[in-house]
Structures are given as structure tokens and as C-alpha cells.
Amino acid sequence: MGGGLAGLTLGLRLRQRSVPLTLFDAGTYPRHRVCGEYLSGRALSVIESLGLRSSLDQLGAVESSDVILSRGSSILSRRRLPQPALCLSRYQFDRFLINQLTSAGATLHTNQRVSFQPSEGIVHATGRQPSPTEHGWRWFGLKAHARNVSLDAGLEMHLSSRGYIGLCRIENQQVNVCGLFRSRHPVSDLAAKWKEWLSGEADSLLSQRLQNAQWDDSSFSSIAALSLSPRQATDRLGINIGDALTMIPPVTGNGMSMAIEGADLATQPLLDWSYGKISWAVASRQVAHRLDHAFAKRLRHARWLQHAMFDPFAQSLAWNLSRIFPAFPSLLFRLTR
Numbered sequence: 282m283g284g285g286l287a288g289l290t291l292g293l294r295l296r297q298r299s300v301p302l303t304l305f306d307a308g309t310y311p312r313h314r315v316c317g318e319y320l321s322g323r324a325l326s327v328i329e330s331l332g333l334r335s336s337l338d339q340l341g342a343v344e345s346s347d348v349i350l351s352r353g354s355s356i357l358s359r360r361r362l363p364q365p366a367l368c369l370s371r372y373q374f375d376r377f378l379i380n381q382l383t384s385a386g387a388t389l390h391t392n393q394r395v396s397f398q399p400s401e402g403i404v405h406a407t408g409r410q411p412s413p414t415e416h417g418w419r420w421f422g423l424k425a426h427a428r429n430v431s432l433d434a435g436l437e438m439h440l441s442s443r444g445y446i447g448l449c450r451i452e453n454q455q456v457n458v459c460g461l462f463r464s465r466h467p468v469s470d471l472a473a474k475w476k477e478w479l480s481g482e483a484d485s486l487l488s489q490r491l492q493n494a495q496w497d498d499s500s501f502s503s504i505a506a507l508s509l510s511p512r513q514a515t516d517r518l519g520i521n522i523g524d525a526l527t528m529i530p531p532v533t534g535n536g537m538s539m540a541i542e543g544a545d546l547a548t549q550p551l552l553d554w555s556y557g558k559i560s561w562a563v564a565s566r567q568v569a570h571r572l573d574h575a576f577a578k579r580l581r582h583a584r585w586l587q588h589a590m591f592d593p594f595a596q597s598l599a600w601n602l603s604r605i606f607p608a609f610p611s612l613l614f615r616l617t618r
């Protein structure tokens with residue numbers, strides 16, 4: 282259930298081993314989704330092992346190996362990343378994966394929202410668990426593509442008083458502009474004012490970057506009721522992968538990787554169940570242990586990083602630590618992967 286990156290990757294892995302598979306998704310393909318579209322971390326080796334990397338390059342995926350962090354009109358930090366990331370729109374990425382999966386013989390049901398009952402043979406990959414507020418805050422994400430935007434690094438992260446906005450180059454000379462925001466009160470005019478939210482404060486470096494932007498209005502998407510508290514697989518019923526298990530704070534740029542890695546980690550127990558070697562209960566336990574083992578440390582550090590992006594005290598602590606220990610941002614990058 283659920284054909285985001287987690288469900289699609291798991292589908293491809295299982296079809297590689299001829300496991301019969303039916304995928305249900307509530308939506309249709311292709312479509313735009315709220316995402317920084319910045320794929321970094323261990324998922325890149327899963328993509329390689331699925332034999333998909335060169336196809337993503339052909340779709341125009343852009344390698345990104347440096348990042349700048351900016352607040353207001355100044356650049357706080359500029360770093361080369363230990364490992365380059367890959368930037369490609371979810372519109373293209375998901376479309377490519379769904380085509381691969383259908384060619385590999387999976388049965389696909391789109392526009393079908395199914396209700397979740399943990400039962401044998403069902404894997405839950407239906408994305409985030411909505412939560413209207415967390416500690417009194419409403420979290421929401423906005424994203425749109427734009428042209429005529431020049432960047433000074435593969436990824437630019439701009440802090441604003443309401444959240445942060447990431448800019449990265451994607452295919453066809455476009456830039457993905459994606460922000461995570463929080464508010465104490467409902468924000469009712471987002472559909473009309475999303476460009477203002479994404480363009481940051483007047484006189485900021487971000488607003489300069491976007492002053493001549495030609496927005497692709499059809500790519501605008503928004504998401505609300507985000508829950509960023511970590512969850513453990515061993516506390517949950519059934520098999521849950523990707524955001525359906527837990528959402529890592531988007532600032533890490535690691536959610537897509539966790540969705541892909543989670544699918545990869547779930548594959549062997551599901552194959553063993555499929556071949557009749559183990560029961561569904563054992564497969565579920567094995568998947569849960571694998572996921573918790575792989576993600577617990579990353580989720581802990583990500584929580585800290587998320588705090589540092591939004592809390593003024595934690596922000597200046599992180600900033601001072603980066604000045605005293607120049608390797609600190611790279612360390613955080615590694616710890617959240």
C-alpha cells in the first residue's frame with residue numbers, strides 16, 4: 282500500500298526476484314510532491330544496485346556537492362559535502378520508477394485509497410502519519426519549481442524567521458524551491474501567498490536569488506499536519522516503511538534515502554516469507570529490528586539538527602560550534618546518514 286519512494290523501491294526489489302506484487306496508491310502518476318528533491322546518503326548505493334543510476338542521469342539528475350547556509354543577507358557557512366547528492370524532481374523520479382515497476386510485471390491500482398489493517402502480505406508504505414499540531418506548532422511544507430534562478434552552490438539553505446527554504450538545481454535548468462515552516466495559528470491564505478512564503482524576507486539573499494524567478498505554477502504543492510517526532514518500528518503493528526514508519530526532519534535531506542533504504546532492508550525477510558521459509562510474524566519482527574537498528578542513531582541526531590534550525594539559542598550554538606570546529610557541519614551531515 283502506497284507508491285511513494287518506499288513502496289516503489291520495495292516493489293522493484295521484490296519483482297527482481299519474481300515475487301507477485303500488487304501496488305495500491307491513493308493518487309495518480311506523474312504528480313508533483315512537496316520535497317526538497319535532494320537525494321543523499323546510503324540510498325544512492327541502493328539506486329546503483331537496482332541498476333537505475335544511469336537512467337536517472339539520463340533524466341537529467343544533477344549532482345550536488347556543495348552547500349551554503351544563509352540567514353538574512355549573509356552567508357553563514359559554505360561547505361563541500363563528504364558525498365555528492367543527486368537532485369531530480371519527484372515528478373520525473375516517481376514516474377520513472379512506476380514505469381519500471383509496471384514493466385517488471387507488478388499490478389498497479391492508482392486512485393485507490395485503501396484502509397490499513399495490519400494483515401499478512403500487506404506492507405504499509407503510505408507516507409507520513411498526519412498530526413495537526415506538535416507541541417503547539419503547525420508544521421507545513423511548500424514547494425515549486427522555478428527558472429531563471431542562479432545559485433552559488435548545489436544546495437542553498439536559507440533560514441528565515443518562519444522556517445527555512447532549500448534551493449537546488451534539478452533537471453532542465455530548473456531550480457526546486459522547497460520550504461518547511463511552522464506557525465502557532467492556522468495559515469489560511471497559502472494558496473494565494475505561497476510565492477511570498479517561498480521568497481523569504483525582503484532584502485534577504487533568498488529574495489535576491491528569486492527576484493527574477495519564472496515560477497512554474499503547475500508544480501506548486503503543499504503539505505500540512507507534519508509529524509516530526511521519531512517512531513520505532515518495533516512499537517508498531519505490521520510492516521511499515523518510509524514515512525509511514527517515521528519521518529526524519531526534512532532539514533537532513535535524508536527522508537527519501539530512509540524510504541529507499543527501508544524498502545531495501547525489508548526485502549530479504551519479505552522474500553523469505555514469500556518463499557515460505559518464515560512466518561509473517563517472524564518477517565515483521567525481522568523487518569522492524571532491521572529498521573530500528575539502521576535508523577535509531579540518525580533519528581536522534583536529526584532531532585537535534587531540526588531544533589538548531591528553529592530555536593534561536595540552538596541556532597547560535599550550532600553556528601559558534603561550526604566556527605570553532607570547522608568539521609562540525611560535516612560531522613552532523615554524516616551523523617544524520
Ligand SMILES: Cc1cc2nc3c(=O)[nH]c(=O)nc-3n(C[C@H](O)[C@H](O)[C@H](O)COP(=O)(O)OP(=O)(O)OC[C@H]3O[C@@H](n4cnc5c(N)ncnc54)[C@H](O)[C@@H]3O)c2cc1C
Pocket residue numbers: 282283284285286287288305306307308315316317318319320321393394395396397406407408409421422423459460461504507522523524525529531533534535536537538540
Ligand atoms: C518540506 C519537505 C522537504 C523534504 N525534502 C527532502 C529532501 O530534500 N530530501 C529527502 O531525502 N527527503 C526530503 N523530504 C522527505 C521525503 O519527501 C519523504 O521522506 C519521502 O518522500 C517519503 O517517501 P514515502 O514513500 O515513505 O512516502 P510518500 O512519498 O509520501 O508516498 C506515500 C504514498 O502513499 C500513498 N497513500 C497514502 N495513503 C494511502 C492509502 N490509504 N492507500 C493507498 N495509498 C496511499 C500516497 O498517495 C503516496 O503516493 C522532505 C519532506 C518535506 C515535508
